[in-house]
Amino acid sequence: MSAIEIDDVHTYYGQSHVLQGLSLTVEAGENVALLGRNGVGKTTTLRSVLQLTPPREGTVRIHDEDVTGMATHEVAQRGVGWVPEERRMFSHLTVAENVRAAIPPDADPAERMQLAFDRFPDLEGLRGQEAGSLSGGQQQMLAIARALVGDNDVLLVDEPSEGLAPLIVEEVVEALEALPDDMTLVLVEQNVPMALELTDRFYVIDHGEVVAEGDSAAASLEDDRIRRYLTA
Amino acid sequence: MTGIVALEAALQPAVAGLDAIVPLANLGGLTELADPTTLLDIFLNAISKFGVYVTIAAGLSLIFGLMGVLNFAHGSLTMIGAYLGGALMLTFVSEATSDVVTIAFFFLALALVFAIVTAFGAVIEIGLIRPIYDRPPLFQILLTFGLVLVFEEVVRIVLEIQDIQPNVDWTEAAGTRPDVLGFHEILGVTTRGIYQFEAVVGILVVAATWWFLTRTSYGLHIRAGSEDAEMAQALGIDVRRSFTVVFGVGAGLAALAGVMLMWDPRYGASVGLGVETLLIAFVVVIVGGLGSFKGTVVAAAIVAVVDALASWMLVNDVVTFSGLPELVIFLVLVGVLVVRPQGLFGVEEVGGH
Numbered sequence: 001m002s003a004i005e006i007d008d009v010h011t012y013y014g015q016s017h018v019l020q021g022l023s024l025t026v027e028a029g030e031n032v033a034l035l036g037r038n039g040v041g042k043t044t045t046l047r048s049v050l051q052l053t054p055p056r057e058g059t060v061r062i063h064d065e066d067v068t069g070m071a072t073h074e075v076a077q078r079g080v081g082w083v084p085e086e087r088r089m090f091s092h093l094t095v096a097e098n099v100r101a102a103i104p105p106d107a108d109p110a111e112r113m114q115l116a117f118d119r120f121p122d123l124e125g126l127r128g129q130e131a132g133s134l135s136g137g138q139q140q141m142l143a144i145a146r147a148l149v150g151d152n153d154v155l156l157v158d159e160p161s162e163g164l165a166p167l168i169v170e171e172v173v174e175a176l177e178a179l180p181d182d183m184t185l186v187l188v189e190q191n192v193p194m195a196l197e198l199t200d201r202f203y204v205i206d207h208g209e210v211v212a213e214g215d216s217a218a219a220s221l222e223d224d225r226i227r228r229y230l231t232a
Numbered sequence: 233m234t235g236i237v238a239l240e241a242a243l244q245p246a247v248a249g250l251d252a253i254v255p256l257a258n259l260g261g262l263t264e265l266a267d268p269t270t271l272l273d274i275f276l277n278a279i280s281k282f283g284v285y286v287t288i289a290a291g292l293s294l295i296f297g298l299m300g301v302l303n304f305a306h307g308s309l310t311m312i313g314a315y316l317g318g319a320l321m322l323t324f325v326s327e328a329t330s331d332v333v334t335i336a337f338f339f340l341a342l343a344l345v346f347a348i349v350t351a352f353g354a355v356i357e358i359g360l361i362r363p364i365y366d367r368p369p370l371f372q373i374l375l376t377f378g379l380v381l382v383f384e385e386v387v388r389i390v391l392e393i394q395d396i397q398p399n400v401d402w403t404e405a406a407g408t409r410p411d412v413l414g415f416h417e418i419l420g421v422t423t424r425g426i427y428q429f430e431a432v433v434g435i436l437v438v439a440a441t442w443w444f445l446t447r448t449s450y451g452l453h454i455r456a457g458s459e460d461a462e463m464a465q466a467l468g469i470d471v472r473r474s475f476t477v478v479f480g481v482g483a484g485l486a487a488l489a490g491v492m493l494m495w496d497p498r499y500g501a502s503v504g505l506g507v508e509t510l511l512i513a514f515v516v517v518i519v520g521g522l523g524s525f526k527g528t529v530v531a532a533a534i535v536a537v538v539d540a541l542a543s544w545m546l547v548n549d550v551v552t553f554s555g556l557p558e559l560v561i562f563l564v565l566v567g568v569l570v571v572r573p574q575g576l577f578g579v580e581e582v583g584g585h
Binding site: 050052071072073076077082084088090091092093097098100101102104105109146150 | 449452453455456459460462463464465466467468469470471472
């Protein structure tokens with residue numbers, strides 16, 4: 001069963017035609033990287049999946065259900081977690097409140113909270129601190145923790161290494177490697193070696209379309225399919 | 233008392249100098265501020281104004297904080313609340329009704345008006361405001377300003393039909409106020425029970441709102457949505473439903489304040505109550521910082537104290553300029569905007585949708 005199926009999607013920002021008939025499929029439990037230069041539509045692809053920027057044409061399916069035109073919170077409730085670019089903490093809420101806000105109403109909050117802190121022990125000591133006061137690395141861990149405490153089996157992660165020191169990036173890589181095996185991961189990342197290391201397959205996007213795809217294990221920065229679309 | 237006399241003597245030269253340069257002023261009267269009875273008088277007036285201001289402004293602040301909507305019709309909802317409350321009280325009580333029963337009915341009227349106007353606010357949000365969330369803020373301003381005109385005219389029509397004069401206070405409704413909320417004395421200060429009653433209701437509203445926002449998951453979702461509505465939706469939170477609830481509750485709080493003001497001899501139920509209370513509510517919300525509930529509470533306290541002090545100066549002929557309370561309140565607004573444009577506890581970004 002496909003976790004995500006995007007079929008001939010056209011998405012606009014006002015008059016700007018960003019996704020121009022993009023199609024891709026991500027199988028359940030698969031880790032997939034979206035590669036490409038800045039501004040080609042990678043983030044918009046994730047936003048279109050969540051219906052944050054709803055496509056004007058085409059369909060988006062989550063677990064074979066058509067979610068096109070659905071409200072974002074309803075898409076999220078179907079098991080889609082989002083770790084956005086620049087983390088987007090609720091900066092005036094505490095670490096614990098940021099996590100609690102993501103726990104579904106029918107789940108045991110204490111149990112889910114402990115689950116998050118077991119996975120990211122560094123956050124437990126910061127639970128009463130305002131999220132806006134955390135370092136970039138701590139915020140990234142919190143953003144991932146927040147996306148995991150829901151009943152999510154699909155994780156959309158956007159530029160997780162952006163603005164982080166190399167040592168912290170290693171911690172983020174470890175956190176993503178430690179995701180449950182049955183979790184589907186869609187990773188948008190400018191750091192191509194890191195993206196290929198973390199994923200099974202990749203798609204290269206250019207001008208709002210998929211222009212290449214392949215197995216991550218067999219690819220590298222020297223791969224012509226990747227290099228020609230990543231250099232200006 | 234020796235200390236007070238010494239303080240008065242120390243203040244005399246300074247205020248005598250000010251008298252000479254400030255027109256329309258008898259600043260020598262300021263020496264009375266050293267008298268504890270005067271301070272208690274100002275304090276009692278201030279806490280009653282705090283109760284009124286915070287009850288009205290809390291709703292306005294919540295609505296702007298979550299939804300980014302400046303609701304110009306907020307004061308009109310206070311005015312509607314005053315008339316609804318008055319109508320209910322006239323239905324419930326007669327001259328033979330005891331004070332205790334009258335107060336019990338008043339709480340029933342508060343609850344009923346809150347429920348009715350909360351539901352009305354929810355309908356306004358769903359039917360009128362929701363379709364224009366994605367439009368520029370000017371659309372929301374024009375819409376809510378239009379609602380002010382519609383509400384005022386509808387109320388005028390009803391008042392004409394019911395043969396209730398719309399341009400002066402509704403004395404029959406104010407007459408349902410029980411004697412226990414009339415004049416009485418506290419430590420040598422003559423005051424009205426309604427003032428303390430307003431203070432208690434205001435403090436209860438603050439406590440209940442604070443508890444709701446910080447101790448319930450719904451409140452957490454509202455605070456999250458206030459900071460970043462898009463992110464909150466992506467976590468599975470139905471922000472639109474939160475919008476409806478907050479707009480409804482905000483409208484309900486405005487109306488609840490109106491019910492209190494119906495009994496308050498400084499206000500009373502009148503069509504002009506809407507604009508009168510809207511201006512103060514805007515000042516409180518802007519001084520506190522748009523969208524910050526904590527800021528609203530602190531600003532309501534500051535504005536109430538300044539207003540009470542200015543009112544005391546006016547009543548006691550320290551200054552004879554009748555617009556003094558309004559002048560100093562707007563000076564507070566200007567001062568805060570100059571020194572801290574985002575307000576005392578303003579958040580950098582609100583709305584986010």
